[in-house]
Amino acid sequence: MVAELLGIPCVTQVVKLDVSGAKALAHREVEGGAIVAEATLPSAFTAEKDLTIPRYASLRELVAARKKPILVKEPLHFPGVLEIVSVQYPPPRLPGRVLGKGVEAVPILVKVLHEEAKVI
Amino acid sequence: MHGPILVFAESSGSEFRKSAFEAATEARRLADLLKTEVHGLSIGQGVKDQATSLGKFGVDKVSVADDESLKLFHPDLYRQIALDLAKKINPSVILLPATSTGKDLAPRLAIHLNTVVATECTELEIRDDELIATRPAYAGKVLLKVRMRGNPKVATLRPNVFTAKEVTPPISPRIESLSVEKPATRMIVKEFITHGAKKQDLTEAGIIVSGGRGMGGPENYKILEDLASVMGGVVGASRASVDAGWRPHSDQVGQTGRTVSPTLYIACGISGAIQHRVGMINSKVIVAINKDPEAPIFGFADYGIVGDVFEVVPALTQEMRKYYGKN
Numbered sequence: 029m030v031a032e033l034l035g036i037p038c039v040t041q042v043v044k045l046d047v048s049g050a051k052a053l054a055h056r057e058v059e060g061g062a063i064v065a066e067a068t069l070p071s072a073f074t075a076e077k078d079l080t081i082p083r084y085a086s087l088r089e090l091v092a093a094r095k096k097p098i099l100v101k102e103p104l105h106f107p108g109v110l111e112i113v114s115v116q117y118p119p120p121r122l123p124g125r126v127l128g129k130g131v132e133a134v135p136i137l138v139k140v141l142h143e144e145a146k147v148i
Numbered sequence: 149m150h151g152p153i154l155v156f157a158e159s160s161g162s163e164f165r166k167s168a169f170e171a172a173t174e175a176r177r178l179a180d181l182l183k184t185e186v187h188g189l190s191i192g193q194g195v196k197d198q199a200t201s202l203g204k205f206g207v208d209k210v211s212v213a214d215d216e217s218l219k220l221f222h223p224d225l226y227r228q229i230a231l232d233l234a235k236k237i238n239p240s241v242i243l244l245p246a247t248s249t250g251k252d253l254a255p256r257l258a259i260h261l262n263t264v265v266a267t268e269c270t271e272l273e274i275r276d277d278e279l280i281a282t283r284p285a286y287a288g289k290v291l292l293k294v295r296m297r298g299n300p301k302v303a304t305l306r307p308n309v310f311t312a313k314e315v316t317p318p319i320s321p322r323i324e325s326l327s328v329e330k331p332a333t334r335m336i337v338k339e340f341i342t343h344g345a346k347k348q349d350l351t352e353a354g355i356i357v358s359g360g361r362g363m364g365g366p367e368n369y370k371i372l373e374d375l376a377s378v379m380g381g382v383v384g385a386s387r388a389s390v391d392a393g394w395r396p397h398s399d400q401v402g403q404t405g406r407t408v409s410p411t412l413y414i415a416c417g418i419s420g421a422i423q424h425r426v427g428m429i430n431s432k433v434i435v436a437i438n439k440d441p442e443a444p445i446f447g448f449a450d451y452g453i454v455g456d457v458f459e460v461v462p463a464l465t466q467e468m469r470k471y472y473g474k475n
């Protein structure tokens with residue numbers, strides 16, 4: 029949404045990103061594979077797990093971070109939003125039953141999946 | 149009088165995705181409640197001939213944008229086509245599947261239409277002429293019911309939650325071809341790299357056989373592949389096995405992976421940590437195979453077998469082979 033408002037390209041669900049000069053080559057994770065897209069910078073990218081490995085800050089950096097100024101901004105209140113009507117827990121999933129131990133339980137499983145659960 | 153329900157019928161290649169039919173079915177249901185029409189939108193290459201099949205799921209009219217440049221999802225091109233159509237027909241609701249394409253497209257549309265979007269919806273209802281959407285929050289720990297302030301209402305529907313249902317008699321939808329004008333874009337969508345010959349995606353699969361840390365190593369997934377192949381399912385993985393590098397991230401089920409809702413989920417050597425649970429709890433039936441009788445997964449699986457996956461899974465494959473052979 030931010031990228032659309034700014035009028036810049038946005039590649040979502042990025043798992044691999046290579047920047048060279050004013051262009052970036054991004055791999056987007058999609059059903060069954062990846063889409064390769066090239067965007068001219070400035071661009072926005074939304075990161076998917078595995079894009080980077082988070083690194084731990086060193087002690088020196090941690091100390092330095094404490095001295096950084098924090099800029100506090102007032103939020104803008106935007107009326108056109110989702111209004112929460114109710115919050116509820118999903119219906120609990122009750123424990124089922126253990127059909128047995130080891131390979132002996134296998135024929136029972138096939139039978140209940142077919143006759144009782146009717147999923148095969 | 150309500151504007152039509154616009155449904156984005158996503159295709160994969162030249163065929164509609166199952167989630168497109170699910171969204172169309174839900175659109176039909178809402179249209180009947182709101183006494184309006186269902187308007188389908190199909191974008192892609194070679195999609196024109198299949199457009200009429202949306203009529204089976206209750207779509208009254210289909211706008212088709214069929215062009216070589218639309219073979220792969222391009223955010224700017226798809227957004228422009230959908231936006232132009234939405235401005236023309238003034239829909240009251242826009243539904244999209246919560247697939248990677250739908251999830252990318254929905255907020256882009258919403259911002260240009262100056263409205264809001266409810267993502268990953270699991271239920272929609274009309275209350276006092278208003279659309280109320282149910283969507284999971286906090287990794288599925290709670291369900292929020294939200295009223296959508298803004299028009300049109302844009303919602304993405306989680307795949308496999310809504311059931312695609314054919315209407316009788318089927319509708320012969322009116323088909324309209326859209327001319328494709330390319331907007332200015334600074335993005336080039338180059339190619340699609342497939343992860344091999346996987347037929348189905350996890351989020352759309354009806355049967356998933358999933359393996360966790362208990363599988364011991366990447367070579368042992370063969371027994372899960374065998375079981376999945378006999379049952380016509382696909383193989384998934386838990387975070388432990390993805391982090392160990394045994395399986396690609398695209399196979400991961402759970403909080404930082406995919407959220408799946410197959411009719412049957414068989415968890416093999418998976419303990420059932422909360423992060424995994426949220427990704428698969430919406431499966432219709434859950435089967436757990438684990439040697440640890442205390443594993444949390446037995447607390448929410450419908451059926452469990454306590455045993456060694458390396459003995460139980462091959463035996464199950466044998467048994468399923470017999471079952472599918474005679475049925």
